[in-house]
Amino acid sequence: MWLGVLLNITLLAYYKYTDFAIFNLNLILDSTLPYQNILLPIGISFFTFQLIAFLVDSYRGETKDYGLVNYLMFMTFFPQLIVGPIVHHKDVVPQYENLKQALPRYKNIARGGFLFAIGCTKKLLIADPLSNWAQSAFDVADTLNTLESWAASLSYTLSYYFDLSGYADMAIGLGIMFGIKLPMNFNSPYKARNFADYWRRWHMTLSKFLGDYIFRNVYDKTKGDFNFYLALFVTFFISGFWHGAGWTFVVWGIINGVFVIASHMMIKAKKRLPFFLAWTMTFIGVIATRVLFVANDFSDSYYVLVKMFSFSDFENTTHLAIIQPLYLLFGMVLVLAFPNSSQLLERYKPTVKYAGITALLLTLSLFNMSYVRGFLYFQF
């Protein structure tokens, strides 16, 4: 088993972390080793996770009933292969067993199509413009004023959610069309009242994987609170490292880990802030940590964060699109006041109203389909 796990991790390390290793070697040894610029296979972080989980569980004897066809299906089911949801074999392989469920059914196609339309809208109509604005602002991060820094960071925070959850909706929608129920990946994360709550709602399949295969291997119930917090810290450290080959991602993981530990400490101490205060602090924390994700380096992150929280520089606002504030307001209303995609799917009925909404969403998505931007998680 360890040989298999090592082989998978070696491949991931080679493709994803070679240049990161060279960067660090150059830094430590003061050398000029050339970067390899290795092309990253799309979704390698995702299918490597699935493979490792499968290997570990096979070693534990939990997959002995699976046939080769089901294994291949598990590893190549295209809707979720490249950006998740990260699927555990227990979630889907039993579904492959009953092939009758996988046959096309009108009900599945209708429900899946409705969810797919929601995902398209999130990605093409909301995430892409916000992402464009955020990226173009962060390209000149060291020139932004306070207002621009907040607008760019909030734009990225919202676009990140709509991008990822939009893809998840499309993947889950396609899965439903094929008769395969994929796990939910986002549960209104920006409604969270603390960081522990946020991470239970954000990229839930990744959290589950890290919980099952990292946290549980470090955590020992008999060793008390310190071990619990240490396990959380290690899990988030690895999560940061997984998210990107750069120290900004590692620091992002560490800060998230610290925030989650602080949340658990407050919960254990039975200290509860008023909801609005707790939500505001959490959301500002999410926005601030996202700066590390999008900024090119620590220097840019530091500059933007200082500008954001100094509330001192409001002159010469040029990196703010005319309709960007409207978009941001619209995005905030959607994430805070509207039901999420899973809730919308539960409310779905095959009525004319839903047919009209679906048709409108698909057509509006087509309106913005010319400049196809990659999904933000394609880089992972």
Next chain:
Amino acid sequence: MKKYSTWIYITAGSTLALIILASIIGKYFFVGPVYNPALFKFEDSTKTVIIGASHSATSMDTDYIEGALNVAMSGEPLYFSYYKAKALLKNNPQIKDVIVAISPIHVAQYSDKYLFQGNAGSRSSAMSYYYLIDDLSDPLINKLSSDNIIAYLKFHWGLPFNYMSDLKVVVNY
């Protein structure tokens, strides 16, 4: 199950109807009036136009060339500059001289290969300049590329691709 099959047909039909409606609106009220080479009319005093990419855009000062207008755009492929010049000359018979600054990169094989590649850069060029092409049999057009198909559907059939970006142009953003 019948209600679901009916729902699928209604949704598909409505989507198609909306796309057709948007295409008609797009063709006659948006693509036609906005992406129209016939609108390229300059004042009679304009006798010289400067076209091309950044080399032309940034190195030719019209203050020093009498009756000149610089319409070069940074990053503009020379291929599209040719069609741009054609449209300008057709609609402005008063133009006597066309100036274009060319560097090796503009005429390298790389530049032709860059056209209709289906990547973000070539898509951007296609969506900005495709309507200027008056000869679709041009061998440099990769007929089966997504750039060509999307641009053709948009500029000839009015399909509503890229409205969001176009709207930004229209509202001068």
